[in-house]
Amino acid sequence: MGAEREFTHTTTLPAEQTYDAVRRVVADLGYALQGEDRAQGRLVAQTPRSALSWGHLLFLAVEPAADAGSTLRLTVTGVTDAPRALMDGRKNDKPVAASSRPSRPPCPERPRRRGPATASGRMAGMTRISELWRYPLKSAAGHAVPTLGVDPWGLAGDRRWAVLDPADDDGLVVTAREEHRLLLVRPEPTATGLRLHAPGRAPLEVTTPTAGVGLRPVRVWRSRIVAADAGDEAAAWLGAALGRTVRLVHLDDPMRRATNPAYSEETDRVSLADGYPILLTTTASLAALNDAVLEGAGPDGAPESWPLPMTRFRPNVVVDHGAEGAPWVEDDWRRVRLGTHTFRVVKGCERCVMTTLQPDHERGVVDRGPEPIRTMARIRRFDGGTWFGVNLIPDPLPAGAPPVALAVGDDVEVLAAVPAGGGPPR
Structure with a gap:
């Protein structure tokens, strides 16, 4: 291991992002939050294999940025034994002078409920x-949720909508494997269906089609089923966003499709x-x-x-x-x-x-x-x-x-x- 040195990493987030959103950002970086002090606006994270911390303790502060009201600053401080060239090469990372070494209070342990050993040899609750x-529209952007119901066919509302190719007699589903721009489409569940977002386009409200009406053939891998068409307006909006002719369908009866x-x-x-x-x-x-x-x-x-x-x-x-x-x-x-x-x-x-x-x-x-x-x-x-x-x-x-x-x-x-x-x- 190399010699330890201090570092900071700062990024900005939309102000409407709450602590839960910050948690997701931190998790994306590979950290596990161990505790938080909302009164002090500080979260504490630790990871055994982090890209930034190299196994050391990190401290995160969330504060208004210069243009308060529109963005927040997330600042990560800690100690790393990662190579200096690696750390200095990361965007927005910079060494901290020895005189400005941040104080590091002990990391609070997350409470855990221990139970009997499981079949894997782990303790229950660890x-x-x-x-x-959840990904409402297959191959489009997903969103994190704090809780979600479990249906026999998956998490509630997950992948009930899909884009398909109407030129294919079987209604082959279009995915981001071949149509990468689908990942830029952001579906937002509403009480009546979906609100579709895409860069450079006005959002579109889509109403969940009536079950059993306007059914189209749909093929997902070897599965051949039918699903309800969501109408011409949704098809035109998605066609413009993707640059090709498509249809939007909703799986009105998820009991139709069996697993392998x-x-x-x-x-x-x-x-x-x-x-x-x-x-x-x-x-x-x-x-x-x-x-x-x-x-x-x-x-x-x-x-x-x-x-x-x-x-x-x-x-x-x-x-x-x-x-x-x-x-x-x-x-x-x-x-x-x-x-x-x-x-x-x-x-x-x-x-x-x-x-x-x-x-x-x-x-x-x-x-x-x-x-x-x-x-x-x-x-x-x-x-x-x-x-x-x-x-x-x-x-x-x-x-x-x-x-x-x-x-x-x-x-x-x-x-x-x-x-x-x-x-x-x-």
């Missing part, structure tokens, strides 16, 4: 949900997601991947996009093991309890070109690079594919049971696992 994400029977049960269902109801990832695995990206970067140093944010992998549930968490343990899980409900871990997630795409809504462009596929091909290759995250299917609720919801902070307990080392279920 692992928690750190983020929940090779990895699931006959009664399992899924929305318009690629294959399974819920995708789970872990912060420890992202940190390990970012470490591997840096290790393989060579003399040119880390790529501009480093550290890779979790949003590249479009998860529904992000799990944080805490400082002691090991990467890739989710490969071995076969049944888990999230909050109060149980889920089967049925298959890993084989990754594609979408993980290499980074939308920039301010510039209205989607940037692309070789990572993380290049690094995952080196450290996460199984059966010719690259893998990150695992797919879950919720267990059926007993008759008469109340609806189930997940929330950020819910405990995660591993109920069944296989011996480590075999890679993801596939």
